[in-house]
Amino acid sequence: MRGGKPAGQEAMVPEARNGSLEATDEVTTDWLIETVQSELLRQEPVIGREFVPLGRMSQVTRGPGGVLKVFFGVRCECRTSAVVSFEVASDKTRSAVLEALPQTGRQLLGQREAFRNMPCSSHDRLRSRMFGETS
Ligand SMILES: [Zn+2]
Numbered sequence: 001m002r003g004g005k006p007a008g009q010e011a012m013v014p015e016a017r018n019g020s021l022e023a024t025d026e027v028t029t030d031w032l033i034e035t036v037q038s039e040l041l042r043q044e045p046v047i048g049r050e051f052v053p054l055g056r057m058s059q060v061t062r063g064p065g066g067v068l069k070v071f072f073g074v075r076c077e078c079r080t081s082a083v084v085s086f087e088v089a090s091d092k093t094r095s096a097v098l099e100a101l102p103q104t105g106r107q108l109l110g111q112r113e114a115f116r117n118m119p120c121s122s123h124d125r126l127r128s129r130m131f132g133e134t135s
Contacts, residue, residue, distance in 0.1 A: 025095065027068055027088060029055070029068055029070055030055065032097065033055055035097065036104055036105070036108065039102070039105040043109065050075060051084075051112070054071040054083065057071040066091070067088065068090050069085055069086070070085065070087070072086075074112045076115065076123055084112055088100075
């Protein structure tokens with residue numbers, strides 16, 4: 001008995017996959033996609049699977065004010081798909097991203113929700129428009 005540690009506290013941060021915690025703390029788009037995706041699955045095991053990572057679309061701008069932007073595709077029953085996106089400042093560390101991860105997950109789930117709550121007649125008109133451009 002060690003005691004003192006409240007249960008459930010470690011649920012926050014996803015463990016490094018296969019124990020492969022890399023030496024770098026630099027955020028890459030691949031890492032970001034993988035991390036965000038596992039967070040989505042953690043929050044919503046079923047809905048999370050609807051998010052298709054669009055790795056090829058990811059964008060990186062380094063330097064001051066630079067951002068990393070990653071995209072996921074989501075889809076409605078009417079077969080319209082939309083793109084949801086998430087970005088972080090490129091000078092953020094992995095631990096900073098992990099800290100904000102629960103919020104990130106909710107944000108993306110919210111973007112999907114907004115898309116799914118729209119009537120399919122609007123989906124028709126919307127087709128390839130991007131989500132997440134609000135700021
Ligand atoms: Zn629809």
